[in-house]
Amino acid sequence: xxxxxxxxxxxxxxxxxxxxxxxxxxxxxxxxxxxxxxxxxxxxxxxxxxxxxxxxxxxxxxxxxxxxxxxxxxxxxxxxxxxxxxxxxxxxxxxxxxxxxxxxxxxxxxxxxxxxxxxxxxxxxxxxxxxxxxxxxxxxxxxxxxxxxxxxxxxxxxxxxxxxxxxxxxxxxxxxxxxxxxxxxxxxxxxxxxx
Numbered sequence: 038x039x040x041x042x043x044x045x046x047x048x049x050x051x052x053x054x055x056x057x058x059x060x061x062x063x064x065x066x067x068x069x070x071x072x073x074x075x076x077x078x079x080x081x082x083x084x085x086x087x088x089x090x091x092x093x094x095x096x097x098x099x100x101x102x103x104x105x106x107x108x109x110x111x112x113x114x115x116x117x118x119x120x121x122x123x124x125x126x127x128x129x130x131x132x133x134x135x136x137x138x139x140x141x142x143x144x145x146x147x148x149x150x151x152x153x154x155x156x157x158x159x160x161x162x163x164x165x166x167x168x169x170x171x172x173x174x175x176x177x178x179x180x181x182x183x184x185x186x187x188x189x190x191x192x193x194x195x196x197x198x199x200x201x202x203x204x205x206x207x208x209x210x211x212x213x214x215x216x217x218x219x220x221x222x223x224x225x226x227x228x229x230x231x232x
Contacts, residue, residue, distance in 0.1 A: 042101040052097035052106050059089045059113045063120055070124035070181070080181045083121070087174045090114055114170060115143050121177045122196075130180050131192075135200045139173070142203045146210050153214055163209050169202035 066086060069079050090110070097106050119140055125131040176195035179185050185192055 050097070050103055050106065051100060052093040053103065053109060055089050055093035055096065056106065056109045056113045059086055059093075060109075060116060062086060063113075063117045066117075067120045067124040070121060071127055074128055074130065075181055075183050075186060077183060080178065080183070083178055083181050086117055087178070090170075111147075115147070118170065118173050118177065119143060121181075122173070125177065125180050131196060135196050138200050139203050142207045146207050149210060149214065158214070163206050163213075165202055165206035165209060169199055169206050172199040172202055 062082075063086065066079075066082055069076075069082070073079055090113075093106070093110060097103070097110075119136075122131055122136045122139065126133045126136045172195055176192050176199055179188075179192035179195055
């Protein structure tokens with residue numbers, strides 16, 4: 038077992054390799070969704086790609102987290118999940134309304150986190166945001182699995198539950214940011230983080 042660890046500025050890490058793999062393979066998944074709709078191979082590919090989120094996180098915790106990984110990992114998650122949802126909406130399997138709501142939330146909170154990050158205030162992921170991502174992944178999987186056509190409500194209900202979780206976690210980010218901002222001095226402490 039190697040004792041190699043990676044510092045915060047490292048780029049070529051095993052965790053980043055897994056994350057970049059997820060980003061590069063995602064477009065092939067989207068094309069397959071549009072052309073095939075459902076299928077066991079498609080579902081298996083989804084499980085592999087969605088599962089790599091946990092794998093790269095485990096690798097990063099074991100060998101050292103990096104700033105590049107902190108940026109790439111959530112980006113890959115958003116590309117994978119929103120891309121799959123949009124592909125399912127294109128073929129009429131998902132309604133555009135929840136997909137657009139989730140997309141607006143993701144864009145808004147990402148910009149919000151960047152805004153505070155430039156002022157030295159880190160905005161870590163909330164438990165509700167992690168639950169939202171898990172439910173979104175389940176909803177996509179339920180829409181892609183072949184027997185899901187017989188039980189379409191499972192994917193549809195899961196999708197709407199993820200919308201609720203997205204809005205709730207988004208509101209939590211906004212509240213936490215406002216509270217943390219009021220406790221900061223006029224010159225923010227670069228090490229300060231939302232709890």
